[in-house]
Amino acid sequence: MADVLLSIKGLKTNFYTYTGVVKALDGIDLDIYKGETIGLVGETGCGKSVTALSIIRLIQWPPGKIDEGSITFDGKDLLKLPLRDMQKIRGNNISMIFQEPMNAFNPVYTIGDQIAEVIMLHQKKKKKEAWQDAIEMLKFTGIPAPERVAKSYPHELSGGMLQRSMIAMALSCKPKLLIADEPTTALDVTIEAQILDLMKGLKTTTGASILLITHDLGIIAEMCDRVGVMYAGNIVELADVGSIYKKPSHPYTVGLICAIPTLDTKHCNRLATIPGNVPNLIYPPPGCRFHPRCNKAMDRCSKEKPGWYKVGEGHYVSCFLYEGGDKK
Amino acid sequence: METIAKKQSFINRWMEKNDSRIKEWRHSVRLFFKSPLAVIGLIIVIGFILVAIFAPMLAPYPLNWRDFALQNAAPSDAHLLGNEIYGGDIFSMIIWGSRTSLLIGFFVVFVCVTLGTLVGVIAAYYGGWVDEALMRVTDIFLAFPYLVLCMVIVAALGSGLMNVMIAMAIVSWPSYARLIRGQVLSIKERNYIEAARSVGASDWRIMTRHILPNSFSPIIVQSTMDLGSIMITAAALSFIGMGAGPGEAEWGRMITDGQSQLLNAPWISTFPGLAILIVCLGFNLFGDGLRDILDPKMRR
Numbered sequence: 274m275a276d277v278l279l280s281i282k283g284l285k286t287n288f289y290t291y292t293g294v295v296k297a298l299d300g301i302d303l304d305i306y307k308g309e310t311i312g313l314v315g316e317t318g319c320g321k322s323v324t325a326l327s328i329i330r331l332i333q334w335p336p337g338k339i340d341e342g343s344i345t346f347d348g349k350d351l352l353k354l355p356l357r358d359m360q361k362i363r364g365n366n367i368s369m370i371f372q373e374p375m376n377a378f379n380p381v382y383t384i385g386d387q388i389a390e391v392i393m394l395h396q397k398k399k400k401k402e403a404w405q406d407a408i409e410m411l412k413f414t415g416i417p418a419p420e421r422v423a424k425s426y427p428h429e430l431s432g433g434m435l436q437r438s439m440i441a442m443a444l445s446c447k448p449k450l451l452i453a454d455e456p457t458t459a460l461d462v463t464i465e466a467q468i469l470d471l472m473k474g475l476k477t478t479t480g481a482s483i484l485l486i487t488h489d490l491g492i493i494a495e496m497c498d499r500v501g502v503m504y505a506g507n508i509v510e511l512a513d514v515g516s517i518y519k520k521p522s523h524p525y526t527v528g529l530i531c532a533i534p535t536l537d538t539k540h541c542n543r544l545a546t547i548p549g550n551v552p553n554l555i556y557p558p559p560g561c562r563f564h565p566r567c568n569k570a571m572d573r574c575s576k577e578k579p580g581w582y583k584v585g586e587g588h589y590v591s592c593f594l595y596e597g598g599d600k601k
Numbered sequence: 602m603e604t605i606a607k608k609q610s611f612i613n614r615w616m617e618k619n620d621s622r623i624k625e626w627r628h629s630v631r632l633f634f635k636s637p638l639a640v641i642g643l644i645i646v647i648g649f650i651l652v653a654i655f656a657p658m659l660a661p662y663p664l665n666w667r668d669f670a671l672q673n674a675a676p677s678d679a680h681l682l683g684n685e686i687y688g689g690d691i692f693s694m695i696i697w698g699s700r701t702s703l704l705i706g707f708f709v710v711f712v713c714v715t716l717g718t719l720v721g722v723i724a725a726y727y728g729g730w731v732d733e734a735l736m737r738v739t740d741i742f743l744a745f746p747y748l749v750l751c752m753v754i755v756a757a758l759g760s761g762l763m764n765v766m767i768a769m770a771i772v773s774w775p776s777y778a779r780l781i782r783g784q785v786l787s788i789k790e791r792n793y794i795e796a797a798r799s800v801g802a803s804d805w806r807i808m809t810r811h812i813l814p815n816s817f818s819p820i821i822v823q824s825t826m827d828l829g830s831i832m833i834t835a836a837a838l839s840f841i842g843m844g845a846g847p848g849e850a851e852w853g854r855m856i857t858d859g860q861s862q863l864l865n866a867p868w869i870s871t872f873p874g875l876a877i878l879i880v881c882l883g884f885n886l887f888g889d890g891l892r893d894i895l896d897p898k899m900r901r
Contacts, residue, residue, distance in 0.1 A: 331795060335728070335729065360802070360803055361801060364801035369799040373792060376791060379793045379797070379811050379814075380793075390800075394801055394806075439796075
């Protein structure tokens with residue numbers, strides 16, 4: 274197996290709200306290898322973005338707080354680093370692409386200013402050099418007329434252009450890990466395809482690992498090497514992209530994949546759904562958080578939290594149905 | 602000849618480089634000049650500042666000039682607006698008084714904006730108990746009637762223009778802190794602030810480079826409009842005998858001095874009063890115009 278770049282162990286992030294403690298992440302374990310693209314899928318509110326924000330420690334206190342766990346990167350536990358060191362890592366070693374590029378730029382500065390700012394922040398470069406680098410990065414992301422774009426203000430550019438600029442900014446310091454939090458959700462389908470192509474291309478040229486967060490299984494299939502399926506603050510299944518589609522094992526994953534409409538679905542058949550609602554994470558169900566909605570639930574599911582069981586090469590499931598397999 | 606050509610080409614290059622900025626600027630300026638009231642405001646404000654700066658050249662009589670033979674004299678050719686109770690030339694005194702008003706206005710606004718920004722940004726940005734503590738302090742200040750608190754502070758410090766300015770700055774800054782805090786509270790939740798944090802910007806950098814420039818336009822408007830009301834308050838304090846002494850060229854003081862002669866020499870109080878009215882109106886109209894161009898939501 275390739276080298277581990279970043280390793281998350283037992284990460285628990287809670288939000289202390291007036292109505293109660295929202296247990297947003299319930300002990301996440303995840304390894305990200307060098308040079309791979311790993312996807313996280315799950316429905317809204319299952320903790321995908323919280324995982325991403327926890328990695329670069331952008332969970333705002335109050336109300337959010339990382340209570341337990343460790344995130345090891347480059348031999349250091351990010352959760353124990355002083356803020357100043359963390360700021361050196363952000364944007365430099367780990368950088369992030371946000372969901373809505375339209376809001377992710379400061380409206381009072383030009384794109385070039387903002388990319389140059391990141392470069393000056395992390396590399397000891399003069400304004401002029403940084404500006405040149407910024408234009409270079411914009412060119413790298415396939416933006417036509419990068420000089421003009423660098424001088425534009427965010428409101429003068431389209432969403433697709435801004436997302437390209439955002440990617441240019443994120444990659445400007447050659448990070449080892451790029452976190453993309455639903456990078457294409459706010460864009461239309463043709464632009465989405467272009468941005469995904471761009472990210473794929475950039476990955477091969479820069480060798481950065483990508484943590485791709487999305488709720489679109491199609492994007493996962495196209496982009497990722499491995500994928501983690503999240504449900505209510507847990508990763509419930511972790512596998513290669515091929516095996517998750519061929520052999521979905523966790524009942525939730527099975528439900529998700531059945532819920533994808535296909536062309537040969539008979540018109541009289543209703544689209545398969547998972548019964549029930551996402552649990553309120555202030556009062557999460559005991560044991561396996563999926564058991565109230567699971568059609569294969571057993572008695573013990575409501576009492577104990579399942580561990581990790583191996584069902585295939587690099588394919589792990591957190592469900593008692595597979596207890597017979599090897600433990601991870 | 603050659604140097605002019607060089608300069609011209611430099612200007613051309615600069616304009617090409619900053620094309621979008623210039624367009625935006627032109628658009629704003631055009632928008633501003635579309636409103637006749639804003640233009641009137643601008644003219645008054647500029648006129649007022651010019652008068653204050655060039656007072657020694659404009660005033661027909663020197664500062665503190667007096668002719669006791671002309672006490673309460675009616676307007677005449679030599680004294681356009683008449684003479685006040687000590688025989689000073691009212692026209693000259695209004696011109697000299699514009700300096701005092703301008704000084705008070707800018708000093709108080711400057712102190713308020715600085716202090717208010719500092720407190721407001723820190724309170725909003727750090728939130729929690731810092732916010733709670735700082736905002737309770739501003740509440741205490743805001744709970745007192747504005748003029749009464751001013752008077753208390755001047756009474757404690759002793760009268761005089763400097764003390765009036767200090768008192769007004771102390772009383773006025775909390776509303777600025779509130780305004781800035783409200784702005785920062787909404788701006789710090791914007792995505793680009795999180796994005797700035799995600800590229801490793803420090804708190805200080807985020808506050809000064811990302812939050813402040815985005816929260817400043819209401820402050821510009823507020824301070825422009827406040828300039829007028831601060832001058833009024835200063836005049837009011839002088840009117841009740843705090844601030845400028847008897848016979849000084851200060852608009853509020855001139856009104857007080859003329860009060861006793863209101864029936865037989867109404868010009869003594871009227872003309873300084875008109876000066877206050879016009880200048881205050883000018884700043885308000887100008888502020889309104891500024892708000893229209895600085896607030897994109899008000900644009901049509």
